[in-house]
Amino acid sequence: MSELRKDITLISGIGQLSTTLLGTGLFMVPAIAAGIAGHFSLWAWLILFVAICPIALTFAQLGKRYPNAGGTAYFVRQAFNKRLEKSVAWLFVSVIPVGVPAAIALAAGFLQQLLPQPINSALVAQIITVGLLVAVNLAGTKSSGRLQTVIALSIFALIASFWWQGSIGTSDMVMPELTQESLWSIGAALGVMFWCFVGIEAFAHMGEEFKNPQRDFPIAILIGCFIAGATYWACSVVILKYHAYGSASFDSASIPWLSEQLFGEKFKLLISGLGFAACFASVNLYTQSLSRMVWAQARDYRPNSALARLSIRGVPANATIAIAVVLLISCVIGEISGLDLEFFLKLANGIFVLVYLLAMLSAFKLLTGAGRWLAAVSLLLCVLVFACLGWSMLYALCVFGLLSLPWQKYSGKKETQIEPN
Template sequence: MAELKKEITLLSGIGQMSTTLLGTGLFMVPAIAAGIAGEHSLWSWLVLLIAICPVALTFAMLGKQYPSAGGTAFFVRKAFSQRLEKSIAWLFLSVIPVGVPAAVTMGAGFLQPILPESMNHPLVAQVITVILLMVVNLSGAKVSGQVQTVIALSIVTLVASFWWFGDVSVSEITMPAVVSSDWFAIGTALSVMFWCFVGIEAFAHMGEEFKSPERDFPIAIIVGCLVAGVVYWACSVVVLKFHAYGTAEFDSGSIPYLANLLYGPKVQLLITLIGFATCFASINLYTQSLSRMLWAQARDYMPTSRLAELSGNGVPSYATLAVGAMLLLSCFIGEISQLDLEFFLKLANGVFVLIYLMAMLSACKLLTGTPKVLAYLSLVICVIMMACVGWSMLYALVLFAVLVYRIKPDQNTQSSDVPAI
């Protein structure tokens, strides 16, 4: 049976995890959260990091014991059945036409201003972004990890320079006093900030490609989450100090504003490149995860399909190209129809929350001892997240129900009841 190359080291794993969580969030969420809760948003980041730790630790324990390119779908199969496994697999793949193109559009928004005038068009920028994704992904997990590690270091350096040139003092990093009336604003900010930590479920698909998954995979998840949390908190301190929040312009432009304020307009190109790279890193891991999910399903249930083949450097090339083709098609449809990408992104978020929930349910059955206690705690957190998502959960729940009904429980590995790939 074909196997993926084990090329991911601890350092590159941390880089992939942290950049995926930072993504587009660094350029928007600190300012949005500050607009909601003011200086108390610093408490929101702390509460969020504490809340996400059980979920991250549970994913880490699952990945340590069951490293697989199938990710959550594989955990579900171990805990429950192949029927639920396939349902979760196709549910995850359903974000290709709705969630990832929206993220591609956001990343292309940074790229478009620096393209030549003849190429300065949103669709051209999106196509270039997808092509770059294919190039990096087809180069292998090692190259992809190295690229994302460099991006992670660039982000950390950027935020650290904000502190240095912004002359952040001890008094400005002191946590503000909290009274009972402040907790509502803190909680409201949390409902926005949670999406900064969507990405752990995608990273679960990379466990099979770690050189030492039992040792390095859980460390990469935990350290990556901590790095992302610290960077978000540190960025919020600067946003609050210079009052780069409170308007629609700051919601998407606080980082460029701070860079212009602290360094002058000469660094505008650098900030634009870092913005694109940050978005690219997040999309890159999802592209990897989706292609590996597609490959894992083909390997297990359609082994003669081309989607089950690996290239000479151990990359599921046909599965990767299939994901890329779907992304391009979705970008063209989105540009022609002018569909509301934010709406589709909300639908994708509902899918991610349901996947988190199913992963935690699997952990409750598969893990023992203290990890099992963490799994139950994480399950409660996921239920709360479902309530916060609200109506957007309907898409995920209805689609999941249809998939469970469509996939019959007695199918074998070659069953024709599996939805066609």
Template sequence: MASLKKEITLIGGIGQMSTTLLGTGLFMVPAIAATIANQDLLWAWWFLILAVCPIAMTFAALGKRYPNAGGASYFVKMAFGPRLEKAIALLFISVIPVGVPAAVAIAGGFAQQLLPSALASPVIAQLLIVALLMAVNLAGSKSSSRLQTAIALGIVLLIGLFLYKGDISGYDVAPHNLTAIEPSTIGPAIAVMFWCFVGIEAFAHMGEEFKNPERDYPIAILVGCLLAGIAYYLFSVVVLKHHAYGTPQLNTTSVPFLANKLFGSQATWLISIMGFLACFATINLYTQSLSRMLWSLAREYKPNSKMAELSRQGVPATATISVGIVIALACVFGHYSGLDIELFLTLANGIFVVIYLFAMWSAVRLLQGVGRYIAMLALALCLVVFFFIGIVMSYAVIVLVLLWLVIPKFTSPA
């Protein structure tokens, strides 16, 4: 049976994990959450980071014990059987036409600033990004992890420059007035901020490609989440101090606003480059994860199909190209249909929360000792986020129920 190449190192894994979490969220979420929670935003980050810790620890424990390209769906299979595994796998795959094109559209907005005028239309920019995704993914996971590590270093440097030019002091960094926190705003803010830690489930698909998964995979998840959390927190401090939030337009342009205020208009090109790279890093890992999900299902249930084959670079080429085609078609449809990007992101967020819920539930059944208790806490925290998001969760729930009903029970081939 074909196996993926084990090429991802610890440093490469940390780079992939952190850039996946920082991606599109850094350019929207701190300002949107600040508009909701105002000065309570810093406390909200403390609460969320503490809440994410058991979730990250549980994914790390599962990945260490069950390193598989199937990711969360494989964990579900081990806990609940193949029928629910396929439902969760297809639920994750259903993100392709909603979540990924939304991220591509955001990246395309930055890319348009860098392209010559003849190519600077939204559709062309997005299709060029899809083509670049294909090139990077087909080159192999080693090249991809190196690229993402370089992007991670660039994002850290950029945030450091914002802190330096923003004249941030220790007083600005520390949260204040714990007793004056407004619970009615903290909850909705955390529900929005949870988007920043969507990506752990995608990284779960990469466990099989680590050189030393038992040692490096858990460390990559935990360190990557910690670095991303610190980066979001510190950037939120800059957003609060310089009031780069408060209106829908300012919320979506907070980074260019801060760059213009702190560095001048000459920094526009730098923000466009970093914005594009940060968004690309997120899309890149999701493209990898989705292609490996398709390949994993084919390897298990249709091992003789083209989808189950690997290229000379050890890449599931057919699955990768299939994902790229769907993304390209969804980008074209999204542009010409005029559907709102925020709608796509909201629908995708609900899908991710459901996947997190089932992954944590699986861990409760699969893990023992302290790990099981941490998984129980993580499951409870995911349920809290589920209810915070509210009615939007109905889309993901309905899709999962439909998938469960239409997927017959089946067994693996002998």
């Protein structure tokens, strides 16, 4: 078997993208943004959503025209060359040491509250999370899509219950008056908040598995982004009303704290379970996309390697296991380092924004007419967001610079290449 199964429908695609965009972000970023910008974070969410719309539309156009498991790396190859494609592919993989372990740590934090005392430790919870990721990914995209759709519906129900029980009124939704000083805090908040809309580039790796990618892929991206943006804004309104933010440790526990305030102690286990499911869903799509990117690179450049093989379920099983091993190592290092989630988020955001920027640059070259102008606007927005990252963008630039060096020339080796279909 050399082709991925086309199991993703429109509904499951919307479910996968919306849970990926919400996932880990919903349980920490609104509180972190509130800590940075206060009530001005409501403006920041609107600005971010407006900025992400042209980017999402451009990804939708690319995925519609070039559905491939290589995602952004494949777009770059079509627009430029194979050398730059490889740099982008491994730039995406470089998010594993900084971004994915932070997300797994957050998911494991919820899972830890559900584990019995003998195995109740952060590292054990992270190992169990990685094991579950492998199991779900090996089951195939159809099972994964159904699971994430159920999780998405549960998240919406949670936020709706917060509004109902929290007696949210029109006075809580009043936008503060913008000032010159507020623009700086909004810009700083945007540098962290962009994490909430990373996932579109990962979703691009799933285009090859849609039953009808030309019709359903762009619709799934647009509806998924709208749902996620509305949910983040609604969650921020509740967090600001109850002042559920203020410190690094409290920010990641803001949603459980809110549920305890609004519903009492009896809902603690339920929220922990939902929190784990939401975070797990987000990491799950990244595990899928990373494994498919590795598989796509192996298929095109090392067709005889173990990483280029698919299982009987049409899943890149060997690539999935390889990603899981790297995740386990990264989780151990992350646990030992003791660095906070916000630090890792900023480093990961640098990688993601640079990937988005390169995707928009490719779109500007590949698309024509209105699509090309939309790509130009998206490219400019990505540059502005990249500037908002400050020092953390240096990590992405350094990694990309190292990956762009002609290592193949230095090693004196040649590799087998086959042209894509």
